[in-house]
Amino acid sequence: MARVVTHKNIEVGASVTPVRVGSYQRFLKRRSTLAVALVTPLMVLIGGLVVYPFFYAIYLSMLNKAETTFIGFANFRFLFTRDTFWMVVWQSTLFALTAVFFKALIGFVLAHAIHALPDRRQRFWRGVSLVPWVMPPALSTLGWWWLYDPTYSAFNWILGTLFGVHVAWLSDPNWARFSVILVNIWIGSPFFLIMYLAALKSVPPDLYEAAEIDGANARQQLIYVTLPMMRNIIAITGLFSIIVTFANFDIVRVLTQGGPFNTTHLFGTYSFLLGIQSGDIPLGSSVALFMFPILGVLAFFILRNVRQRATEL
């Protein structure tokens, strides 16, 4: 059938071409000017508010606090001597890797669970699972802040009633780290669920039928059919989420403001504290710029995967 359609198109094209040559040439000449005109607003926006600010951030990071003297890499050298900065590096890495791992795991399990349901039930469960993703993160985090309240709220009531335990969710450094990661997992898992579900649906069913005829069990089908087919989307989603999680701001800002004792600060919140709240714009700018090499490497791999996927399709 596909061949018939192609053939028909060629025929139509061939019979029409001679008639419109002149107008088509004029059309081509005009359109490159127009093409540039239409992308100009985009270029102005990206050039003025993304590319320029990026280079300006590099310049800013080399000034002193009053922004009067050029001091080279002194801000970066200063940061290297601060324990808090190294704690931020460690916490951002821990936060991003742990949260992304669990988001991917939960998303993968739930995508399979929904995929196993009959079609008419899938919509409901997909709808329910996406609620955390749809709420603005700063506002749902407020709800979590209340849940973590040590005295009056739900978590400690449940733990107290069942096990007689009382947890200092946000005032103990390790529990605070756990708490911010848990909220991130809650917000981000639905994204993985949706991406993986879309990927699962794109696996041709005859691959499973063939595998089943060859005697592959469910586990083998997962390893030899599902995972290879989903490899690309798993990579893109994971890398992408590492960027966004690494650069997170809302959750930590609302829940702990970086505390207790700066143990939950991420690059974003620490940079905000130094740059906006304490008014040391150059130092804050230097902190934020530390994210760039990491994001750059991740972006490189995402782009490679997206290109690969584009050529596969």
Add this chain to the structure above:
Amino acid sequence: MSGGPSRKKSRRWALITAYICLLVFAVFFLFPPYYMLITSFKTNEEISAQRGIPLLIQDGPTLEHYRKLFFETEFPIFFKNTVIVTFFTVIVSMAISILAAYSLSRLKFWGATVMATGVFLTYLVPDTLLFIPLFKVIGWLGLLNSKWSLVVVFPTLAVPFATWIMIGYFASIPKELDEAALIDGAGHFQMLTRIFIPVAMPGIIAATIFCFTISWAGFLYPLAFIYSNDQMVATVGTVSSLIRGDVFHWGGLMAGALVAAAPPVIIYAFLMDYYISGLTAGSTKG
């Protein structure tokens, strides 16, 4: 190897496991909004009393927190500002995206592919990387402490992905269609408004929802650029100014958070399929 009955049995077990998994995670996903909701309907006395089961409303629901929210706080101003900012952000972002996507997908010119890649890379730039230099830029523009600063900066987050979605949709429109329009004497403007926009409507809706969400949920930029209450938007306003000195502000705070979070949730409830198609077109933030 796998006979009929045993396969059927394993299918049933798979289904039961699937439902158990989904139930457990549905509780995990819905518990926080549920608890926010019941807290917003409880009296302060009940929240502070610490008796009975806090997971239920025991003294009867009250609308007192909502009444106070709308009539005794500045929340209505925050909400109105968010609506204004979001409206203009969506218009500006979509206009820029549709024009650029039409150009990049159809009017192949020198550097179009590089530019499309550049747009995708810009989409990967997080707001936390550039808010400090943007703070200075907004200062030069004289827009510090103005809600209009957000209409300037939010499009930088929304446009790259919206353009990316639109390029995908426009590229899927068969070339025969615009050749036919060309023969009928249509210009580029007519081609865009009569063919591309109507045919790519699902993509436009998905991209619009994306721009709406970016603007409505924006938190870092308003927190950094705006400090007076008359310019404040709902996210930051709820977080920073509804928190009072006294301990039992929880009911009012949860009411504010829920009302501010309601519009994206309502839009999602009605347009879930567009929302999801936007999410899976390429890949969004997660």
